[in-house]
């Protein structure tokens with residue numbers, strides 16, 4: 001995780017792979033149910049894994065929104 005880059009670009013979620021929020025949300029919308037599935041869907045893998053909790057929170061928010069919670 002490049003924290004300086006992340007601070008400068010709030011929509012950049014994974015600095016190791018240059019994955020922005022919109023790409024992650026597209027993978028979630030396509031049916032990915034956790035961070036590992038999302039990385040697979042985007043054809044990459046975790047490097048430092050610092051972004052993993054944030055990606056999992058995005059997945060949980062999406063699931064909660066779909067369930068109306």
Ligand code: FES
Nearest residue numbers: 014015016047051
């Ligand atoms: S920020 Fe390092 S793997 Fe995502």
